[in-house]
Amino acid sequence: MATDAIYFPLMITAAGILASFLTTLIATNFTKVTKETVERTVKVQLIASTILMTLATVPIVYVLPESFKLDVFGATYLVTRWKSFGCVMLGLWSGLIIGFVTEIYTSNAYSPVQNLAEACCMGAAPNIILGLALGYFSCIIPVMSIAITIYVSFTFAGMYGVALSALGMLGCLPIALSIDGYGPISDNAGGIAEMAELHPSVRESTDLLDAAGNTTAAIGKGFAIGSACLVSLALFGAFCSRAGLNMINVLGALEFSCLLIGAMLPYAFSAMTMQAVGDAANDMIKEISDQFADGKILSGEKKPDYDRCIAISTKASLRMMIAPGILVIGSPLLIGGLFGPRAVGGLLAGNIVSGVQIAFSFSNTGGAWDNAKKYVEAGVHKTKKMTDPKTGEFILMKKKTECHQAAVTGDTVGDPLKDTSGPSINILIKLSAITSLVFGGFFTNHSAFGSRM
Numbered sequence: 001m002a003t004d005a006i007y008f009p010l011m012i013t014a015a016g017i018l019a020s021f022l023t024t025l026i027a028t029n030f031t032k033v034t035k036e037t038v039e040r041t042v043k044v045q046l047i048a049s050t051i052l053m054t055l056a057t058v059p060i061v062y063v064l065p066e067s068f069k070l071d072v073f074g075a076t077y078l079v080t081r082w083k084s085f086g087c088v089m090l091g092l093w094s095g096l097i098i099g100f101v102t103e104i105y106t107s108n109a110y111s112p113v114q115n116l117a118e119a120c121c122m123g124a125a126p127n128i129i130l131g132l133a134l135g136y137f138s139c140i141i142p143v144m145s146i147a148i149t150i151y152v153s154f155t156f157a158g159m160y161g162v163a164l165s166a167l168g169m170l171g172c173l174p175i176a177l178s179i180d181g182y183g184p185i186s187d188n189a190g191g192i193a194e195m196a197e198l199h200p201s202v203r204e205s206t207d208l209l210d211a212a213g214n215t216t217a218a219i220g221k222g223f224a225i226g227s228a229c230l231v232s233l234a235l236f237g238a239f240c241s242r243a244g245l246n247m248i249n250v251l252g253a254l255e256f257s258c259l260l261i262g263a264m265l266p267y268a269f270s271a272m273t274m275q276a277v278g279d280a281a282n283d284m285i286k287e288i289s290d291q292f293a294d295g296k297i298l299s300g301e302k303k304p305d306y307d308r309c310i311a312i313s314t315k316a317s318l319r320m321m322i323a324p325g326i327l328v329i330g331s332p333l334l335i336g337g338l339f340g341p342r343a344v345g346g347l348l349a350g351n352i353v354s355g356v357q358i359a360f361s362f363s364n365t366g367g368a369w370d371n372a373k374k375y376v377e378a379g380v381h382k383t384k385k386m387t388d389p390k391t392g393e394f395i396l397m398k399k400k401t402e403c404h405q406a407a408v409t410g411d412t413v414g415d416p417l418k419d420t421s422g423p424s425i426n427i428l429i430k431l432s433a434i435t436s437l438v439f440g441g442f443f444t445n446h447s448a449f450g451s452r453m
Helices: 002-030 036-063 083-105 111-122 123-135 140-169 173-195 201-245 253-292 304-317 322-339 341-378 402-438 440-446
Strands: 067-072 073-082 384-388 394-398
Touching: 002 036, 002 140, 002 173, 036 083, 036 173, 036 201, 067 140, 067 341, 073 083, 073 140, 083 111, 083 123, 083 201, 083 341, 083 384, 111 123, 111 402, 123 341, 123 402, 140 201, 140 341, 173 201, 201 341, 201 402, 201 440, 253 322, 253 341, 253 402, 304 341, 322 341, 322 402, 322 440, 341 402, 341 440, 402 440
Parallel strands: none
Antiparallel strands: 067 073, 384 394
């Protein structure tokens, strides 16, 4: 392989950065963005950055030799320039598909979230049930896209092709990061407007921006989850090479047993993170209740002690993440130290397969619940599922109603799913793979029972 071909992955990333900057320049200088057109502008940015990077990647493939051979797990792959280009494009366009599907399932401009908002008028329980179902449905197309990407990329160039597809999905990373960052910024702006007691019209504007921000944050998480799956698979392949494994036999007793354990890890990790949020929330509620107990804050005799509330959240975020961190790093070390690299291979496979599903469903369910609440608060929709017993007309969904209370309940449940457990699954699957890769040689030579199983 020519020496210059070593720079091919770096040039893909560079092309993605340039395409993202050019897209942002076009979006901010040649289009008029209003609070009603934010989501549409984001969609245009996704499409434009994908097209620009596709065009920019065409001349870059000529850095590669016309064809070259790769030996991957005992098989030889004849890789050409255009097969490499195809791997990059699969990852790039799969990311765009994931973004569009995420928007459909989390934006209140589409029927899934609108139906979820109507379910709120039946109570909190239907909202929770349908919200969970929505999140599970939202996994289907993204997971199928990732599966097709992995299959075709591996057929073209083995694990090298999978790594190229991961680079393709991460190619427009600046756009994905800006999309992801928009959500929290607009959400905090709305909180500031409410705390500062600004004119209600300001809060109405920030609510529109926040609703768009929930969707853009979910889109950004979708890109992160998809790329985490591809990157983790590439790291998994690197681990197998380092540990001398040509294949993982899932029909083997050891591998299948550890496969089940690996599939359980994302659930255990999610339970730990959600429990951490719940415990911290309980401490926060108790502190706030204690401060309001004497009535002096409401009467204006004293100000709230914000520092104590901040200290509770800060200490909880550090102390309660110790156990999940130990789970992520300790699981492959324990399994590998006891049973060797074959066991770790099964663990990583189960971890990746299970974690991707949970990450997608948690992220999209939380985003849908949040936007369902925003949709109810906007007061622009009359639900066809309930009628006023006096007038017989369809009930208008709005604030300070039982429908709104049910929507708030869903949003409260969804926040730890979309902001804590869902995104952190990416760390679980990637860090587990990295830890296994680093200690792959140790597992091969020094496992306690690996040589006997």
